[in-house]
Amino acid sequence: MPHKILITRPEPENAQTCQRLAEQGIIAVPLPMMSITPITDKTEIAKIRSQVFNIDEYDYVIFVSKNAARAAAEWLDECWPMLPEKVYWIGIGQGTTQTLIAEGIPALSNPGHTSEDLLDWLKPVKMTGLKILIARGSEGRPTLGEKLSQRGAKVSYLSLYERKKPTYSAQTFVMLPDINKIWATSGESLQTLTEYTLALKKAWLDYPLFVPSQRVVQQATEAGWKNVICADGADDFSLLKATELHTGRSNDR
Structure with a gap:
């Protein structure tokens, strides 16, 4: 068939x-x-811009999807003519990681394709005090941020689009x-x-x-x-x- x-x-x-x-x-x-729709609220847009301008303050930036990777790449192009050093860029899954690389962001990828796989991959890393930014859609799944926070990381969210x-x-x-x-x-x-x-x-x-x-x-x-x-x-x-x-x-x- x-x-x-x-x-x-x-x-x-x-x-x-x-x-x-x-x-x-x-x-x-x-x-x-x-459906993936851009954020149009002026206050939220200003918040995104501020977070991206300060992205060099983070140790890790984690992208949960291709949509997050594409949206973040546009903001990084606007705010950072050259990407900040000493930031680890991580895509969850090969598709997201390859999207980041195609956008000029030197991303790493965990084995596997889920947030749970990423958490297993990061187990050897001492998280206490690390600043982590998770790029995602608004009101995304909280598991990754919660688990990283439990391990002592300081987690923030970069909400780049809405899912409807x-x-x-x-x-x-x-x-x-x-x-x-x-x-x-x-x-x-x-x-x-x-x-x-x-x-x-x-x-x-x-x-x-x-x-x-x-x-x-x-x-x-x-x-x-x-x-x-x-x-x-x-x-x-x-x-x-x-x-x-x-x-x-x-x-x-």
């Missing part, structure tokens, strides 16, 4: 993923379950092409996908659902998804590898 995969990434990643899959002869159906739930009508789901698999690349997008699925497409709960981590596997299972597969990564390569492997096993049965 040919792959017909619902892609739920936010833009611009959604279009990029769909194009990559199409080039491999895979049918990719775009339906973002999160997209609005779809029932007609949107009626008009969608047929699919037989779903990629959900974050817990937040999974939550929105589940809400729409329960309301409009309950049959999807039985479809193979590919997610990036065991944490999201648990979230999906608790939400009622019946066939959840961990891809061990949110990048296209990891998800496609898991999809092919699962399909092969299904065909063997």
Whole structure:
């Protein structure tokens, strides 16, 4: 059975993923379950500018996503003609790290692809007194900052964009092409996908659902998804590898 995969990434990643899959002869159906919007409040913009101007005060700057990497790179270009020295730039996952490197930021990356993997990687580092800035969207997941604070780090947040739930009508789901698999690349997008699925497409709960981590596997299972597969990564390569492997096993049965 040919792959017909619902892609739920936010833009611009959604279009990029769909194009990559199409080039491999895979049918990719775009339906973002999160929208990324710039911050427009003047007070918040002034706060961002101040934080970026003072970014040399931090020992580590951690970027949680490609969107955070792109947004931060624009601010760094504006505020720092040359990047400050003695700052460690870290991207969570290879995709985020490669985005930073492409923007001229010499980032390191932890093995793995989650905040939990990063925390394991940083275990040998003495955190007491270190100043850490986490670049993310507003009201992001608190686990990383909380754990680093517990280890004695002084954690601040650089909130660079807003994440919003997209609005779809029932007609949107009626008009969608047929699919037989779903990629959900974050817990937040999974939550929105589940809400729409329960309301409009309950049959999807039985479809193979590919997610990036065991944490999201648990979230999906608790939400009622019946066939959840961990891809061990949110990048296209990891998800496609898991999809092919699962399909092969299904065909063997």
